[in-house]
């Protein structure tokens with residue numbers, strides 16, 4: 001299911017939520033328009049999602065590269081590192097991927113309890 005956050009008539013952030021199993025939902029592809037970043041929109045969207053799913057699921061998780069642009073954001077939203085898939089970005093792409101000058105290697109999972 002895709003969610004969009006609209007403020008003052010404009011879409012600011014979006015994400016997709018998938019059901020992974022009977023306990024866990026996962027955030028995919030969360031993004032805020034570049035000009036709207038740093039204003040709390042994505043955090044607000046995550047809080048909305050956490051409330052919406054808290055009665056049916058126990059864990060909200062997300063997988064991301066080991067990047068200074070994303071890990072601190074999720075930690076600010078209350079997520080804690082919960083695991084990783086080693087070499088994910090090296091094995092699944094035919095070229096190296098860099099974010100903020102930092103090569104992405106492992107897929108890092110972070111999770112947050114919903115209740």
Ligand SMILES: CC(C)(COP(=O)(O)OP(=O)(O)OC[C@H]1O[C@@H](n2cnc3c(N)ncnc32)[C@H](O)[C@@H]1OP(=O)(O)O)[C@@H](O)C(=O)NCCC(=O)NCCS
Nearest residue numbers: 030031032037038039040041042043064068069072073076
């Ligand atoms: C990651 C992203 C979704 C964050 O969205 P945003 O709307 O700018 O985030 P918010 O304004 O809600 O930030 C929430 C908190 O995280 C902090 N934060 C956000 N990005 C950060 C960063 N790179 N480093 C440190 N803190 C960060 C904010 O300062 C804020 O802190 P506060 O609660 O103390 O005020 C946005 O930067 C984005 O769209 N990036 C490109 C797409 C992407 O990488 N998506 C992630 C896929 S895994």
